[in-house]
Amino acid sequence: MARYHGKSGAIYLSTTGAGVATSTTGMSEWTLDKASDKVDVTAFGDPNKAYVQGLPDIKGTISAWFDSADDVLFDAAESTDGVKLYLYPSTTSPTIYHAGPAWLDASISVPVGGAISLKANFVANGAWTRKP
Numbered sequence: 721m722a723r724y725h726g727k728s729g730a731i732y733l734s735t736t737g738a739g740v741a742t743s744t745t746g747m748s749e750w751t752l753d754k755a756s757d758k759v760d761v762t763a764f765g766d767p768n769k770a771y772v773q774g775l776p777d778i779k780g781t782i783s784a785w786f787d788s789a790d791d792v793l794f795d796a797a798e799s800t801d802g803v804k805l806y807l808y809p810s811t812t813s814p815t816i817y818h819a820g821p822a823w824l825d826a827s828i829s830v831p832v833g834g835a836i837s838l839k840a841n842f843v844a845n846g847a848w849t850r851k852p
Contacts, residue, residue: 724810731782731808733792736808737801737821737845743791748837749783752818759844775796779806779846786828786836793840797826802845 724748732741757774784793796803806819806851822842 722813724812726809727808728788728812729808730811732804732805732806733796734804735795735801736799739804741804741806744784745790746785746787746838747782750780752778752780754778754805761763778848780842782824782840782842784838784840786838792826792827793838796824797840799824803842805842815851818848818850820844821846 726749729750731744731747733744734741744785749755756776758771759774760769761772762769782793797811802823804819805822805824807815808818810816821844823845824840826840827839829839839842847852
């Protein structure tokens with residue numbers, strides 16, 4: 721099993737649910753959280769708490785640097801039918817990725833003493849896959 725540096729990560733994103741996901745520029749970080757619901761089913765006499773597992777709650781974040789020539793995150797956030805999102809840990813292994821339809825919210829941060837940055841939060845808008 722190989723280990724990778726995050727410098728080769730990538731995000732492919734469409735700006736509509738029907739659009740084609742393309743490589744994005746200026747992206748600096750992505751996170752993915754696939755935690756699932758846990759429901760307490762502990763009964764009298766159990767030796768410890770017991771749980772059953774529910775559905776995964778797929779969500780995450782995207783960070784980017786502002787580029788006046790590229791409005792992809794805000795275009796995606798304004799989509800009325802969601803977006804297609806592909807998250808690659810490393811482009812040196814392009815067969816390893818997480819992907820699915822998503823809803824996206826975007827924000828901008830303009831600090832007086834730093835670079836202008838963008839942030840997007842996303843949640844699943846349908847079934848996601850993981851390759852391999």
